Amino acid sequence: MLLERCSITCIGKTLMMIVAIFLLPQRAWAAIGCTLTDPAEDLKYLYPEMTSYKEELKEFTRMTGGTVLFASLKDRLGSDLDPIYETYETPYTVYSVFKGTQKMGIVHGVNVPGKGGVIQVFLSMDPTTAEIRKFFFQRLESPAATQLRLKAFREQFEKMTLADFYKHDYYAAVDPHAPADKLGKIKPPALDATTRPDYDASLRGIRKNLILLDFFIYGKRFEPFFEKSKQALQRKNKTKG
């Protein structure tokens, strides 16, 4: 009875449903690129004492020597860039967080292709020391999502800098078990062959994020560490050869 009455009165509503399913653009697909979903709310959550923030768009295409800088990203990352989604044209949004006039922090996110979908890796950074204050995922579609989102896992990256990633490369070449290798000491969550790629993609995301911030914000201050690791790797390869 209820169904009958409903079906009589709902022709208009039926049409609305058709409109909703088949014609209306889906909001879920609206945001492409790695920006915070709700910057004001998200930054306030990360920095409760924040009073204002500033968004800055960084693009290699608009930088002097952008092509050279972009090419150097691949070297420093140690892996190929996705030809479609990690291109020269990809824009990056850097958020600067203020308390009054004092810059409290920097927040930046990058997209990295995960095994089954994009992974959005965000870092909240110390504006002066370039140390990671907080590492978090904005989007992570993965069977390993629960483990990777664990606070205990993510907290291990706090206080690390890009130098630690370059040092890891250095130690990998000269002394793989060096106690000073902070990145080497990171305890990954229990992973199997299906979930491991997303862990690796997450690490790649952190590294890419730090390299880009070093280019955009920190004036390439960690370059000496990269050079040192590169030389160590060359020496190792030469010895092998």
Added chain:
Amino acid sequence: MGKINKSSMRVVQYMRLAFKNLRRRMVRTALTVSGVALAVAVAVSLGGFMLGYRGAIDKSIEMLGFQVMIMAKGCPYEAATMMLKGGTGLLYLPSETFDKVKNDPDIASITPVFVGIAEKEGSGVRDEGSEKTFSIISGIDASSFTVMKPWLKFKQGPGYDGGHWFSTTANKEVVLGFEAAEYEQRKVGDTFYVSITPHGTTHPVQHALTVVGVLERTGTQDDGTVFMPIDAARTYFNRQNQVTILGIKLKEFSAFKMHEFEARWLKLPEVQVVGLQQVKNTLVGLVATAQTMIAAVAVIAVIVALIGVINTILMSVYERTGEIGIMKAIGASRSDIFELIWLETLMICVFGALLGSAAAVLGTGLVEHAIKSLADLGVSGSIVKITPAVIGYAVIGAMILGFLGGLYPAWRAASMRPVEAIREGAA
């Protein structure tokens, strides 16, 4: 012939004189022209919006591919609401309905579509996690579906080459709409995770599917859809013998045929038949109120502008009382004065109309952006279309208003007695 030449020369002379008069009070003329231009710009934009929006609806409906849809009876509004909020409350038809309907003699082509709502990880920075979002999964029979939508093409180029539709027996393959692929940053050959809660259970099951194709952008809902074989979708959603809609193209699409078809199939207790003309009317109805309000604003703007024009010309007439008196005293007839003042009004209106039309054309993007940011109109593509016809109507409308608006000031000026006018002007 000579008469015509003389007459046209007189009009040209009057126009020169009228233009000269208007230039004497440059600021006032400019302000009056601006008022007319603003009113015309609003009217032209509105006309362009009405035209463009209807065109966009037609295109969106055409791009849907179907003329008629058969779907489950019931109250789908709640279902739509649930679906938009990420629920799974869609209504389904038994598959036998497809078998019953497919042999209808009026059907040119028919395709069954199974729509399911899959869960996707939400987007958020909080430690406690974020709200789940959703993704529309369309289970289709690729061969009949593509007959309905022949414009669907696979994206080509590095990362996309080799894209193809899945085979009917495939159960782990998906084709992604352009935006779905971009949002998930997927390419052909990549894995695509999707979490589906099978009907009758409470926990979602994550599936790793392979992307076998990425579609080119169509500007429709298909861009955000994940397509998979209908049987696989039914299995994942645990609705093996169900279908969401039957999309139909009739051999002859007319109101009469549609009515016949509807009457034939409404006899089935479980179905309702929906013609896309009804959908179109619903969409038009969605913005009808807003359009009426904007039209009312445009009418008010036009009236205000017209009052402004009459006021300007009247002021000009009163200021030139003495001058008009002298013109009459040296031989100008009532009709000469009438035509001159009338022409001044007309010129203001025509200049305003041209300026307003130009502003409307230049501001199309802005108007479109403003409308789209204010309301989701359910269509994609351009919704403001300013055609030469729209501009033509606006200019003709402004000229008619100019003719009407100029009547009183022109009559007032033409009725002045020369001696009194000269005396008043001197005073």
